[in-house]
Amino acid sequence: MSQARFGRGDRVRVRRADVPGHLRTPRYIRGHEGEVERICGFFANPEELAFNRHGLPRRALYRVRFRQADVWPDYDGPATDTIDVEIYEHWLEQA
Amino acid sequence: MRQHHDMGGEKAGPVEKTEHDYAPWEKRVDALMVLLSDRERSLIKVDELRRNIEAIGPDAYHKMTYYERWITSITSTLLQRGALTSDELARKLADIERRETAGLL
Amino acid sequence: MSGHTHHDHHDHDHDHPHPTQPDVDGPLTYHQRLEIAVRELMIEKGVLTADEVRRTVEAMDARSPAGGARVVARAWTDPAYKQTLMTDPSRALNQVGVEVGLYKLVVVENTDAVHNLVVCTLCSCYPRAILGLPPDWYKSRAYRSRAVREPRTVMAEFGLEIPDDVAVRVHDSTADMRYLVLPKRPKGTEGWSETRLAGIVTRDTMIGVAEARLP
Structure with missing residues (x-):
């Protein structure tokens, strides 16, 4: 736990990993690009906690905002609709 | 591969606005989780609960109710942690069945 | 420990018949x-x-949507409290005697331009500290699957039509945050007491599938 790599307003892309294990990054959002809405804080990594490990060092957790129209090609709603997802830093890369 | 619990964006029918008052046994399952996961006992982590729920096969997962998944997962985690053994569980379940038949539950 | 009959009450004796637990009927x-x-x-x-x-x-x-309703009603009537609620929800909850719980709360405000909707697609995370246990539909396959992809249709199934000039913001509660929707205060409630206001703040308004309405 030191510093968050991304800041509010940064454009980020969710990694497209397809791996077994306990993952808190939903599949539908992987590969998509959005904007950091806020840094939620630093939390033990749930992917490790799930196997009874301590999950340290803590990871930065972000709320990332995506445009619905970017996430769902057939999205049926105004362009202003968005979806916010909590994503751990190791699932994000600079967009 | 998509894991079955990871269902965001999947096709599904209308949302049926169901709810029920939780039965005492469901609340006790919840209470077990609260107690077993507290700092003092630390016998299960929330993410272990979730992982063991995700490990329930897709058919069973969709058939089970919420707290049926929970007690299944709590049991799996306690077995993995060595806090329970299958033998203890089998004997206890047999005892419960016997007591139930005898009208003692 | 064998021979006991009351699995909830090993620790004290009974001089009265134990009521049958409702779930042990069949x-x-x-x-x-x-x-x-x-x-x-x-x-x-x-x-x-x-x-x-x-x-x-x-x-x-003891935890129920009444806790959340108290928080919302106070935020509707007290701008300073609302400011605290938006920026430091734990403190705001403590101020009205609502237990915060383990998770961090994020409060999202409905306005004339934005409507918020909360879902947990991966499991069923829910702000239990302020709303109690979640309703079945919140945990259902249909809601978890569809709320992220067709939120407007899902809300319409709850009888809530959001106009196109209002942005719908869905929040997928995937990790360590829990969400409370701060619904819009309905017109016609000017001068109402906090208690009276709290009475129209339903659970569903704080999840985002309903709007607060006059009774």
């Missing part, structure tokens, strides 16, 4: 037996006591 299901088995084994091993289980259930019963 034959027990496999999972009900499993719950009894795990609980009794944990008690026998000294990990927990029947009394702790009972008290934990009582604490659970």
Whole structure:
């Protein structure tokens, strides 16, 4: 736990990993690009906690905002609709 | 591969606005989780609960109710942690069945 | 520990018949037996006591949407409180005597331009500290699957039509945050007391599938 790599307003892309294990990054959002809405804080990594490990060092957790129209090609709603997802830093890369 | 619990964006029918008052046994399952996961006992982590729920096969997962998944997962985690053994569980379940038949539950 | 008949009350004697537990009417299901088995084994091993289980259930019963409604009503009437709620929800909850719980709360405000909707697609995360236990539909496959992809249709199924000039913001509660929707205060409630206002703040308005309305 030191510093968050991304800041509010940064454009980020969710990694497209397809791996077994306990993952808190939903599949539908992987590969998509959005904007950091806020840094939620630093939390033990749930992917490790799930196997009874301590999950340290803590990871930065972000709320990332995506445009619905970017996430769902057939999205049926105004362009202003968005979806916010909590994503751990190791699932994000600079967009 | 998509894991079955990871269902965001999947096709599904209308949302049926169901709810029920939780039965005492469901609340006790919840209470077990609260107690077993507290700092003092630390016998299960929330993410272990979730992982063991995700490990329930897709058919069973969709058939089970919420707290049926929970007690299944709590049991799996306690077995993995060595806090329970299958033998203890089998004997206890047999005892419960016997007591139930005898009208003692 | 064998021979006892009341699995919830090993620790005190009864001089009255124990009321049949509502869930023990028919034959027990496999999972009900499993719950009894795990609980009794944990008690026998000294990990927990029947009394702790009972008290934990009582604490659970004490949490309900009324807690969230108090918070919303105060935020509607007190701008300074609302400011605290938006920026430091834990402190705001403490101020009205609502227990915060383990998770961090994020409060999202409905306005004339934005409507918020909360879902947990991966499991069923829910702000239990302020809303109690979630309704079944919140945990259902249909809601978890569809709320992220067709939120407007899902809300319409709840009778809530959001106009196109209002942005819908869905929040997928995937990790360590929990969400409270701060609904819009309906017109016609000017001068209402906090208590009266709290009366129109339903659970569904704080999840985002309904709007607060006059009774």
